[in-house]
Amino acid sequence: MNIYLVALLRILxxxxxxxxxxVVLIYMLRxxxxxxHVRLGPMELGPHGMFQTLADVLKLLTKExxxxxxxxxxxxxxxxxxxxxxxxxAYAAIPFTGTWVIADLDLGLLYTFAIMSLLxxxxxxxxxxxxxxxxxxxxxRSVAQQVSYEVPLLMAALSxxxxxxxxxxxxxxxAQSAVWFWLPCLPAFLLFMIAxxxxxxxxxxxxxxxxxxxxxGFATEYASMKFGLLFLSEFSNTFIFxxxxxxxxxGGWQVPFVPVDAMGGWAAVVFLIKVYLVIFVLMxxxxxxxxxxxxxxxxxxxxxxxxxxxxxxMLTGAAVKLWPMVFGGVR
Amino acid sequence: xxxxxxxxxxxxxxxxxxMLRGPITVQYPHERLExxxxxxxxxxxxxxxxxxxxxxxxxxxxxxxxxxxxxxxVTTAEDRSKHIDHWHYELGACMMCGxxxxxxxxxxxxxxxxxxxxRTDVSELQYDLLTDVAxxxxxxxxxxxxxxxxxxxxxxxxxxxxxxxRAATDAxxxxxxxxxxxxxx
Numbered sequence: 001m002n003i004y005l006v007a008l009l010r011i012l013x014x015x016x017x018x019x020x021x022x023v024v025l026i027y028m029l030r031x032x033x034x035x036x037h038v039r040l041g042p043m044e045l046g047p048h049g050m051f052q053t054l055a056d057v058l059k060l061l062t063k064e065x066x067x068x069x070x071x072x073x074x075x076x077x078x079x080x081x082x083x084x085x086x087x088x089x090a091y092a093a094i095p096f097t098g099t100w101v102i103a104d105l106d107l108g109l110l111y112t113f114a115i116m117s118l119l120x121x122x123x124x125x126x127x128x129x130x131x132x133x134x135x136x137x138x139x140x141r142s143v144a145q146q147v148s149y150e151v152p153l154l155m156a157a158l159s160x161x162x163x164x165x166x167x168x169x170x171x172x173x174x175a176q177s178a179v180w181f182w183l184p185c186l187p188a189f190l191l192f193m194i195a196x197x198x199x200x201x202x203x204x205x206x207x208x209x210x211x212x213x214x215x216x217g218f219a220t221e222y223a224s225m226k227f228g229l230l231f232l233s234e235f236s237n238t239f240i241f242x243x244x245x246x247x248x249x250x251g252g253w254q255v256p257f258v259p260v261d262a263m264g265g266w267a268a269v270v271f272l273i274k275v276y277l278v279i280f281v282l283m284x285x286x287x288x289x290x291x292x293x294x295x296x297x298x299x300x301x302x303x304x305x306x307x308x309x310x311x312x313x314m315l316t317g318a319a320v321k322l323w324p325m326v327f328g329g330v331r
Numbered sequence: 332x333x334x335x336x337x338x339x340x341x342x343x344x345x346x347x348x349x350m351l352r353g354p355i356t357v358q359y360p361h362e363r364l365e366x367x368x369x370x371x372x373x374x375x376x377x378x379x380x381x382x383x384x385x386x387x388x389x390x391x392x393x394x395x396x397x398x399x400x401x402x403x404x405v406t407t408a409e410d411r412s413k414h415i416d417h418w419h420y421e422l423g424a425c426m427m428c429g430x431x432x433x434x435x436x437x438x439x440x441x442x443x444x445x446x447x448x449x450r451t452d453v454s455e456l457q458y459d460l461l462t463d464v465a466x467x468x469x470x471x472x473x474x475x476x477x478x479x480x481x482x483x484x485x486x487x488x489x490x491x492x493x494x495x496x497r498a499a500t501d502a503x504x505x506x507x508x509x510x511x512x513x514x515x516x
Binding site (some may be wrong): 032035036037038039040043166285287288289309 | 339342344345346347349350352353354355356358
């Protein structure tokens with residue numbers, strides 16, 4: 001088949017996955033938060049409110065899209081795109097199974113982090129161009145927190161990389177056939193979880209859109225599908241972060257005691273189930289913990305997470321080097 | 332002494348417990364809660380066993396109403412029988428205190444259980460509970476047949492029902508006999 005056609009189909013698959021994931025996650029978020037609060041969530045449209053999200057998408061698409069007077073027009077229209085495109089591109093390296101991956105990159109992890117670190121640019125552009133104090137504060141906060149937590153996130157991701165000896169996400173997942181990395185790298189797992197919550201803008205750390213303080217943060221002045229794009233990328237980031245967590249620490253598509261060859265196509269299903277379980281845990285945390293203050297967040301990032309992650313990287317490096325010396329040539 | 336981070340785990344445990352408890356929401360338009368028996372919403376007529384109203388047009392409720400929202404237009408005929416032209420009740424100003432129900436000597440009104448009282452137009456809050464009907468002739472109550480009263484005056488007690496039936500036919504006569512009746516009870 002034509003190589004460009006294949007590439008186009010893969011991009012379309014990623015886009016479809018992203019949109020579908022957004023629809024599913026919005027419904028899931030409402031339902032999970034509802035049940036955590038002893039409520040029901042949406043119930044009216046369709047069985048158990050299943051079509052509520054579709055109705056909301058239709059609403060977003062058909063809504064009036066007013067442009068505030070003093071916005072920086074170029075950036076204002078560009079910002080949702082700048083936010084949306086990286087979160088779409090980040091799907092490229094995620095290995096759903098050993099073979100099901102949109103682009104099998106040797107530097108997959110690095111690529112994903114590089115792409116995801118473009119996001120704050122879009123967010124600060126959205127916040128700045130909106131000519132609104134809430135938006136600006138939200139945009140600045142998002143940059144502050146994402147820059148601070150990028151470092152512990154990368155450091156925490158380094159220990160699986162060092163053990164697996166590869167930056168290819170599929171290889172890292174394959175290296176966990178004996179033991180999933182969350183067990184030997186428990187501190188890294190926790191660090192990655194916390195830093196990932198910040199990166200994915202999840203509630204205990206969603207400083208950039210803190211509803212109670214900033215209306216909707218960088219998204220305040222956006223309406224209609226521009227707002228939709230901003231939020232779609234938010235949900236998609238949650239998915240990407242969860243799939244990174246699953247790939248790095250929770251064994252990717254593998255199930256204990258089941259050989260990978262026996263799973264066949266089900267491996268992708270296993271991967272998705274794991275991802276959505278992680279997302280459920282994120283929502284559980286979201287439904288439980290109150291939002292921290294921005295200074296507490298940054299202080300924790302620089303004073304606790306960063307030193308802890310550096311120490312853990314050193315320990316992992318020493319262990320990876322010492323293990324073969326002590327126990328003799330396991331790897 | 333709690334260790335670092337235990338508060339977070341406690342919180343997570345509590346929310347998970349709530350989640351497993353299941354929702355307690357009553358989905359109002361589809362499901363409704365039982366209303367307590369003594370709940371008070373809009374005033375309505377309390378029908379007797381045959382479904383007829385019991386209002387005598389005595390205006391006790393109108394006098395008792397602190398909001399002046401009950402207005403009964405009564406026409407008295409020459410034979411002193413009463414005719415209720417309108418039993419006007421303004422729901423919009425009613426505070427559902429229930430004083431009219433307490434004031435009613437004939438147990439003719441009650442606080443209803445219909446709580447879906449929202450209307451799209453203010454004029455719909457003006458209720459006409461009775462329109463152009465004859466008022467009930469007030470019946471004198473028979474002497475209450477308590478065991479003690481029976482022992483003291485058995486003859487009076489046995490006469491009482493006949494008294495009452497005659498009173499039903501003639502309101503005027505009943506009024507004259509009322510002090511006697513209250514003495515008996």
